[in-house]
Amino acid sequence: MRPPTFRVPLGSPLQLLLLVCSFALVAYAGVRLLKDDWLAVALWFVGAALLHDLVLLPLYSLLDRALRAGAAARWTLYVRVPAVLSGLALLVWCPLILGLSADGYRSATGLDPDVFLPRWLLITAVLFGGSALLLVLRLRRATKDRSPAVH
Numbered sequence: 001m002r003p004p005t006f007r008v009p010l011g012s013p014l015q016l017l018l019l020v021c022s023f024a025l026v027a028y029a030g031v032r033l034l035k036d037d038w039l040a041v042a043l044w045f046v047g048a049a050l051l052h053d054l055v056l057l058p059l060y061s062l063l064d065r066a067l068r069a070g071a072a073a074r075w076t077l078y079v080r081v082p083a084v085l086s087g088l089a090l091l092v093w094c095p096l097i098l099g100l101s102a103d104g105y106r107s108a109t110g111l112d113p114d115v116f117l118p119r120w121l122l123i124t125a126v127l128f129g130g131s132a133l134l135l136v137l138r139l140r141r142a143t144k145d146r147s148p149a150v151h
Helices: 011-033 038-070 077-092 102-109 113-145
Strands: none
Touching: 011 038, 038 077, 038 102, 102 113
16 A cells, blocks of 8 residues: 655646736735835734724624524524624725724815715625515526426
8 A cells, every 4th residue: 555645736727827926916005005104004913903803703603593583594594794894895985984094085086085985885885785685586587497386
């Protein structure tokens, strides 16, 4: 019996080239980002990781479990997708949605920052409304496809 050999799984040359290019891009961005105030950036990354791992992950895991326990399993996707997209939009534009950087935004762009909260709420409503519409259409099609004996 031959001993097992260890083989490093390498991708195609194109995959390796893309991997090297992505590492080079990350290194360039890291050098540019850390050039001025590296301590504040490092603290921000550590704080963001701790906030996510210790607060946000347990919170949305608990919400997801509650959703799965309270609803049929096939319906959870119709709540998860709009919730994740809305949460991502909130995460990206949180300072503007909550008005935390309104003065800086106004002075930098000359535009009114008060439109971000209503627009985020509108986007969230459209996402959940579209998801509810898709669910209704799916349920309606499922009842049409059933045989008359099941009704």
